[in-house]
Amino acid sequence: VITPPSTDVAxxxxxRLNGLATPPGALGRLGELAVWLAATTGRVPPPELxxxxxxIFAGDHGVAAHGVSAYPPxxxxxxxxxxxxxxxxxxxxxRAHGVRVRVLDLGVDxxxxxxxxxxxxxxxxxxxxPIHIEDAMCSMDTRKALAxxxxxxxxxxxxxxxxLISGDxxxxxxxxxxxxxxxxxxxxxxxxxxxxxxxDDIAMARKTRVVEKALHRVGGRADDPxxxxxxxxxxxxxxxxxxxxxxxxxxxPVLLDGLMSVACALTAERLAPGAANWFTAGHRxxxxxxxxxxxxxxxxxxxxxxxxLGEGSGAVAAVPVLxxxxxxxxxxxxxxxxxxx
Amino acid sequence: VITPPSTDVAxxxxxRLNGLATPPGALGRLGELAVWLAATTGRVPPPELxxxxxxIFAGDHGVAAHGVSAYPPxxxxxxxxxxxxxxxxxxxxxRAHGVRVRVLDLGVDxxxxxxxxxxxxxxxxxxxxPIHIEDAMCSMDTRKALAxxxxxxxxxxxxxxxxLISGDxxxxxxxxxxxxxxxxxxxxxxxxxxxxxxxDDIAMARKTRVVEKALHRVGGRADDPxxxxxxxxxxxxxxxxxxxxxxxxxxxPVLLDGLMSVACALTAERLAPGAANWFTAGHRxxxxxxxxxxxxxxxxxxxxxxxxLGEGSGAVAAVPVLxxxxxxxxxxxxxxxxxxx
Numbered sequence: 026v027i028t029p030p031s032t033d034v035a036x037x038x039x040x041r042l043n044g045l046a047t048p049p050g051a052l053g054r055l056g057e058l059a060v061w062l063a064a065t066t067g068r069v070p071p072p073e074l075x076x077x078x079x080x081i082f083a084g085d086h087g088v089a090a091h092g093v094s095a096y097p098p099x100x101x102x103x104x105x106x107x108x109x110x111x112x113x114x115x116x117x118x119x120r121a122h123g124v125r126v127r128v129l130d131l132g133v134d135x136x137x138x139x140x141x142x143x144x145x146x147x148x149x150x151x152x153x154x155p156i157h158i159e160d161a162m163c164s165m166d167t168r169k170a171l172a173x174x175x176x177x178x179x180x181x182x183x184x185x186x187x188x189l190i191s192g193d194x195x196x197x198x199x200x201x202x203x204x205x206x207x208x209x210x211x212x213x214x215x216x217x218x219x220x221x222x223x224x225d226d227i228a229m230a231r232k233t234r235v236v237e238k239a240l241h242r243v244g245g246r247a248d249d250p251x252x253x254x255x256x257x258x259x260x261x262x263x264x265x266x267x268x269x270x271x272x273x274x275x276x277x278p279v280l281l282d283g284l285m286s287v288a289c290a291l292t293a294e295r296l297a298p299g300a301a302n303w304f305t306a307g308h309r310x311x312x313x314x315x316x317x318x319x320x321x322x323x324x325x326x327x328x329x330x331x332x333x334l335g336e337g338s339g340a341v342a343a344v345p346v347l348x349x350x351x352x353x354x355x356x357x358x359x360x361x362x363x364x365x366x
Numbered sequence: 367v368i369t370p371p372s373t374d375v376a377x378x379x380x381x382r383l384n385g386l387a388t389p390p391g392a393l394g395r396l397g398e399l400a401v402w403l404a405a406t407t408g409r410v411p412p413p414e415l416x417x418x419x420x421x422i423f424a425g426d427h428g429v430a431a432h433g434v435s436a437y438p439p440x441x442x443x444x445x446x447x448x449x450x451x452x453x454x455x456x457x458x459x460x461r462a463h464g465v466r467v468r469v470l471d472l473g474v475d476x477x478x479x480x481x482x483x484x485x486x487x488x489x490x491x492x493x494x495x496p497i498h499i500e501d502a503m504c505s506m507d508t509r510k511a512l513a514x515x516x517x518x519x520x521x522x523x524x525x526x527x528x529x530l531i532s533g534d535x536x537x538x539x540x541x542x543x544x545x546x547x548x549x550x551x552x553x554x555x556x557x558x559x560x561x562x563x564x565x566d567d568i569a570m571a572r573k574t575r576v577v578e579k580a581l582h583r584v585g586g587r588a589d590d591p592x593x594x595x596x597x598x599x600x601x602x603x604x605x606x607x608x609x610x611x612x613x614x615x616x617x618x619p620v621l622l623d624g625l626m627s628v629a630c631a632l633t634a635e636r637l638a639p640g641a642a643n644w645f646t647a648g649h650r651x652x653x654x655x656x657x658x659x660x661x662x663x664x665x666x667x668x669x670x671x672x673x674x675l676g677e678g679s680g681a682v683a684a685v686p687v688l689x690x691x692x693x694x695x696x697x698x699x700x701x702x703x704x705x706x707x
Binding site: 045046047048049050051052053054055095096103104106107110112113114116117118120121122222223311327328329330331332333334338342345346348349352353355356357358362363 | 564
């Protein structure tokens with residue numbers, strides 16, 4: 026069980042919040058986020074968020090060859106290169122908001138021999154097997170990926186990260202993530218399956234059947250989070266899960282993104298109960314499985330902008346809202362300082 | 367009638383949006399905001415928002431002496447001084463997000479002799495009369511305040527403002543603004559009245575009766591927006607209305623804040639039909655009148671964080687979301703540039 030953020034620090038932060046030269050409660054969610062950031066960083070007021078880091082876990086998914094996505098699998102490798110060139114949507118958002126981006130190939134079905142070796146350092150495998158037919162990968166690959174994510178989190182924390190974000194890239198990954206959420210919550214395929222990058226009704230029916238078959242195939246093994254990752258997940262999703270669990274264990278706050286990030290957060294909470302106290306939700310995506318998982322984790326998203334891009338983009342867009350929360354607790358006068366007479 | 371933003375520029379912006387290396391529609395509201403910013407600035411892609419300006423219109427309200435607020439009227443002048451010292455909530459948010467703040471005393475019930483003359487340059491009067499008993503001010507004061515707001519908008523635009531925000535300060539101002547919204551939309555007091563800074567049930571009942579009496583007293587005069595401002599508004603609210611109408615007339619985009627800003631936007635739209643095309647809504651406050659007015663204006667707020675602070679704070683917190691929108695249209699690769707093969 027993960028040690029929760031300090032209730033003592035939270036109480037002191039709330040006391041400061043209540044003393045600000047603003048009507049009680051008038052800061053709404055910004056006040057709550059400020060208290061959470063104080064508790065998770067252990068400081069009142071919380072520190073300025075100068076060092077925020079996004080790690081994008083990339084990997085291919087065997088189901089992508091089975092008509093569940095609007096895009097061909099080759100897009101995964103192309104997008105890894107686009108992240109590295111700084112021309113992806115999340116790259117632009119991260120530059121705009123001062124967030125560092127690290128891209129890691131955990132399971133892209135491409136050698137990516139042209140990209141820096143550091144990007145491939147934690148590569149576990151090329152793609153996964155189609156989850157409606159067989160397990161995505163063996164449990165040794167899952168363990169390797171979990172350990173890789175864990176090592177990455179410790180590495181970023183040692184480098185000075187004050188707040189961590191997990192991002193994703195992988196054609197077919199919403200199929201795997203929806204299946205993971207269904208497995209974790211005991212929900213049917215019809216409720217968790219969403220349109221991902223924007224599939225039509227025919228592909229949607231196919232995707233739902235893939236999730237359904239995968240869940241049926243896996244059966245009671247879904248009760249175990251590691252088995253869930255091996256059977257339904259992927260190296261990239263297992264790594265993100267390890268990263269999130271380790272961030273929580275190390276006592277570093279995490280800002281979650283869309284479906285993949287939240288599916289991994291749910292799995293991290295299953296692996297390490299209490300981890301979710303260290304997480305806050307950056308945005309509400311259009312994927313139904315994300316909403317179910319957020320609700321289970323007790324998290325309310327900061328932004329709700331109908332985004333469904335992945336990459337970590339929704340979380341990065343929410344970073345300035347956290348900075349708003351921080352500055353309120355740091356830089357606003359106390360009512361006692363300004364009241365006349 | 368106000369000239370709308372260019373549909374031609376909007377079409378070109380949408381074309382660029384659809385060509386980005388992201389699935390169609392995946393950017394959600396950020397894509398829509400980028401198109402709106404392109405249309406209102408006349409440029410594809412829209413410019414980086416380096417010069418965003420908030421003007422806070424301050425004034426006292428006669429109803430504040432009648433038990434409608436949780437705070438005494440003296441807080442208005444104290445908060446003007448707090449803005450000037452940079453220690454208010456909105457000051458901190460504005461610094462964090464690079465927004466310039468200008469504070470103007472339009473109708474504070476205090477000489478404010480200690481503050482810079484520039485702050486008092488447009489002062490129309492000290493406070494208003496209680497609107498449930500008599501008109502807030504004479505029509506000459508309303509005209510002066512409208513002209514002042516208009517001059518301020520032109521001044522800020524001449525100074526280089528790319529985006530304008532209106533903020534407010536004035537104990538009792540949610541009573542006046544709720545009455546203005548009720549007058550503009552033909553709604554009863556019971557539907558528009560909210561808890562403002564956080565009043566209890568007794569004050570809430572009193573506030574609702576004040577709004578009810580004011581609406582009954584004014585009757586059919588509420589059909590005219592200028593009469594509405596004289597009867598139910600204030601110098602600060604009339605100035606904000608003039609400021610918003612003139613920004614729209616000058617073709618400069620505006621980011622609205624909470625109830626006061628949106629009540630004035632509704633009044634500006636009544637004075638200058640089409641003005642609302644130049645407005646977008648920064649946040650949803652907890653005030654019911656704000657929700658009714660936004661709905662009438664066809665605006666969906668960017669943020670929904672249960673804030674009810676005023677000052678322009680919710681709009682300033684939304685500025686980084688507009689910057690996210692801008693960078694996506696400016697700095698992301700086109701799909702045609704990155705597709706393999």
